[in-house]
Amino acid sequence: MIVLNSSDGATFEVEESVAVQSQTIKHMIEDNCADTSIPLPNVNGVTLARVLEYIKKHAEAKDDEEGLKSFDAEFVKVDQASLFEIILAANYLDIKGLLDLTCQTVADQIKDLTVEEVRAIFNIMNDFTPEEEAKLRNDHAWAFE
Amino acid sequence: MEALQNDKVRNRKNISRKDGEGRGAMESTSFKDFHESIIFGILVKVPPSYVYKNGRLVCRAWRDLISRDDFIVQNFMETKAELLVGGPTSRRNGFFEVKLMEVGGALQLDCKLRDCGLCRMGRPRSSCNGLLLLNHPKKEGLLQVMNLITTVGLTLPKCPSGCRHKACGSALGFDPNKKEYKVIHMYADSFGFEIFNLAGPPDAAWRIIPGPWEGLQERPYDFERFSWSDPISVNGRVLHWHVASNEYIISMDVSEEISTKTYLPNISEEIESYKYTLAELGGYLSFVYALSDIQVDIWILDDCFRGQIWSKKHSIQLDLIKYVTPENSLLPANHANALPNLSKLVAVAGRGCDILILKHENSCLYIYDMKHRVMKKFKMNMKNPMCFIPHRSSLLHWRTS
Secondary structure, X not given: OEEEXXXXXXXXXXXXXXXXXXXXXXXXXXXXXXXXXXXOOOOOHHHHHHHHHHHHHHHHOOOOHHHHHHHHHXXXXXXHHHHHHHHHHHHHHOOHHHHHHHHHHHHHHHOOOOHHHHHHHHOOOOOOXXXXXXXXXXXXXXXXX | OOOHHHHHHHHHHHOOOOOOOOOOOOOHHHHHHHHHHHHHHHHOOOOHXXXXXXXXXXXXXXXXXXXXXXXXXXXHHOOOOEEEEEXXXXXXXXXXXXXXXXXXXXXXOEEEEEEOOOOOEOOEEEEEOOEEEEEOOOOOOOEEEEEXXXXXXXXXXXXXXXXXXXOOEEEEEEEOOOOEEEEEEEOOOOXXXXXXXXXXXXXXXXEEEOOOOOOHHHOOOOOOOOOOOOXXXXXXXXXXXXXXXXXXXXXXXXXXXXXXXXXXXXXXXXXXXXXXXEEEEOOEEEEEEEOOOOEEEEEEEOOOOOOOOEEEEEEEEHHHOEEEOOOOOOOOHHHHOOOOOHHHEEEEEEEOOOEEEEEEOOOOEEEEEOOOOEEEEEOOOOOOOOEEEEEOOOOOOOOOO
16 A cells, blocks of 8 residues: 655555556655655645546546546536646646546637637736737638748 | 636636746746646647637747647647538539538437638648648649648649649648658549659659559540549558459559559459449548448458458448438438438448448438448538548648658
8 A cells, every 4th residue: 555645734545556557656666765655745635635536446447448438527527726736636646547638628628718718717818919919810811832 | 617717716826827936846947847738738639720720829838839840740649530521612613612520429420510711712632631632713723732720821833734633533642751741643644643742842843653554455444434533542641543443443652652453352243343432441441332222341451562451341231220310300200211222322431440421322421330330311511512531630731740
């Protein structure tokens, strides 16, 4: 069993065979940094719990394609902020399947949004000058060489 | 969307800001890169048409990210295969209306036609990596290559053969060895194949290589009635032309530029050339033969250059088909449920490994799933659909590496 410590002090126990779905944790174990417990200062308790839910399910139901598909679909039905937290955690912990799933979910959401709505979600400022913006919007003429 | 305001407040604490105010123990410089790799990971999964139309306008960082070659290539890898459907808008001019068809949904048989963003263009001929080869809509005898989303394009010089591109077989292919795109054109086989490299110098010309036959008597087709048609492209690497022969088709590897005869499979009877069509299926060439009104056989070519091995993939049998009525059918049940006469269906394209799209003489499409033997009719909102080209959207330019 591996012990994981979240940024806010929560402790989680998980089987090593399950935990190694995270390449980050796998390398820490291989480099012998995991004798007592593994500190994860970049992931809070709530998010770590969710991530563990994902990797546990994917370890135990490995061959059940249909079951995993519906689990994944339900798993991503969370609010925007939580989804971003999970993405950051999956990226830090290097869990490819979870990262692909969550990125795809966000991708599917933003493809129906306006530019302003996308900026709001990612908290991005519009740094274009009006001329630059106009040029990009009108770049639709038949640009033939 | 209602939760947006609350999320905005929460996100301020959790999502990175450009000034590097990060979370916990992360360095400000690595945090900024880390953030970019996540945006990259999300945006590559967004369809290229949206990325181009809206993604570029979000901010400078996104605009620059989207223009990177590595982004464009990865974004293309994630796009879904669709079918480009084109039909002439009128008989008097060369304009075509073009729509993109997605096949999906439960049972993978629901079709959705959507606009491609351009109201009219010339006749589409071939698609490769999101680039389209088309006839020039106004100037007869000229071909164009264009990215359907960015509309960046190139008009090719006139073919040396003088072909007006109304009855010829052309395709856009990709040579993976030299990493370049080529247009391969065939009009008169005694004249030869005409090939144009897209990445050449501005004054580049068409090259001519010999046609597939040495003497006039070798031609399998009836001179009075035959004209070349656009070949089937398998992954943009190999082209296959139907030459109205009972024995073989003509194949060419885009990289090697040598035409060869690919002999047809040994089916249970004598092949008659008007009974078969070719289509791309799951990355392979398929030979679809209408044995009778109630049976159509589908064969797959495993490798045309090393052994020419065909295997019979499936047999569509009328009495085994589970027919699904279209939801919005206004016709009475027994009429709408009528299965088509299989010999009147022409295979026009494949979708993945198990789905075949067939066209009936009356312009309706039938989608057939080989795995479950399910067939569904799809009536399209297009006057006279005549081109069915497998297509995958991208933002690629013919010079993108």
